[in-house]
Amino acid sequence: xxxxxxxxxxxSGEVFGGxxxxxxxxxxxxxxxxxxxxxxxxxxxxxxxxxxxxxRGAELQQRGMDRVRADYMGMLGIVxxxxxxxxxLEKLGVETRVQTAITMGQVAEPYVPxxxxxxxxxxxxxxxxxxxxxxxFSTDTVAVQRALESKCDVVLVAKSGVDGVYTADPxxxxxxxxxxxxxxxxxxxxxxxxxxxxxxxxxGENKLPMVVFGMEPEGNILRVVQGEKIGTLVSA
Ligand code: UDP
Numbered sequence: 404x405x406x407x408x409x410x411x412x413x414x415s416g417e418v419f420g421g422x423x424x425x426x427x428x429x430x431x432x433x434x435x436x437x438x439x440x441x442x443x444x445x446x447x448x449x450x451x452x453x454x455x456x457x458x459r460g461a462e463l464q465q466r467g468m469d470r471v472r473a474d475y476m477g478m479l480g481i482v483x484x485x486x487x488x489x490x491x492l493e494k495l496g497v498e499t500r501v502q503t504a505i506t507m508g509q510v511a512e513p514y515v516p517x518x519x520x521x522x523x524x525x526x527x528x529x530x531x532x533x534x535x536x537x538x539x540f541s542t543d544t545v546a547v548q549r550a551l552e553s554k555c556d557v558v559l560v561a562k563s564g565v566d567g568v569y570t571a572d573p574x575x576x577x578x579x580x581x582x583x584x585x586x587x588x589x590x591x592x593x594x595x596x597x598x599x600x601x602x603x604x605x606x607g608e609n610k611l612p613m614v615v616f617g618m619e620p621e622g623n624i625l626r627v628v629q630g631e632k633i634g635t636l637v638s639a
Pocket of ligand 1: 414415416417452453454455456458459460461473474475476477478481533534535536537538539540541542543545
């Protein structure tokens with residue numbers, strides 16, 4: 404079993420809300436336990452959180468809001484997830500730093516890539532918040548960008564309700580089968596939607612491996628980090 408030395412974990416907002424609007428402290432506590440286990444195993448870890456449990460700009464736009472303002476609301480929602488995760492990690496005795504792409508000195512550090520790397524080298528969990536700080540982007544794209552800039556070995560895409568990449572949506576098509584391994588070219592030619600297109604293209608172009616896996620059962624994040632073959636590995 405080969406393991407990774409430095410990983411970027413992408414958690415969608417859905418995970419934080421336990422399917423509802425807002426943050427479910429029980430769920431965040433469980434995620435924090437898993438991330439703490441990774442950090443204690445000596446693996447450097449940074450996290451990018453989504454914000455769909457609060458606001459998605461595109462959805463608010465459909466309901467009459469200006470897209471740019473709605474996207475900023477989305478980015479502020481993301482920060483709340485980051486703070487909740489930080490809180491539960493620190494309660495477990497794990498040192499953390501939140502770095503946000505929109506400056507908000509009272510609650511977080513600004514995004515400084517070299518400092519983020521330094522934090523990870525010191526064993527701190529870095530949580531990247533507020534997306535890219537720019538409207539019209541998704542946190543999937545941010546996850547890949549942050550992973551590339553902070554020189555992570557892999558992007559880990561933790562999903563709730565699905566345990567990897569399938570030939571079709573398993574909730575709709577019962578004949579769908581799961582891939583253990585997949586290349587970026589294959590995923591693109593099959594038209595598989597794993598992350599949004601910008602994120603996926605960025606990952607593929609830079610040959611950054613990605614593992615898509617389910618959050619259940621507890622302990623999966625550490626299993627993936629330590630090289631156990633679960634979920635789907637997408638590589639060049
Ligand atoms: N967002 C943005 N720029 C970014 C990242 C996010 O404008 O760089 C906004 C956008 O409105 C998005 C929302 O923040 O809908 C929440 O992020 P996302 O939808 O990626 O969260 P997830 O689906 O992972 O929960």
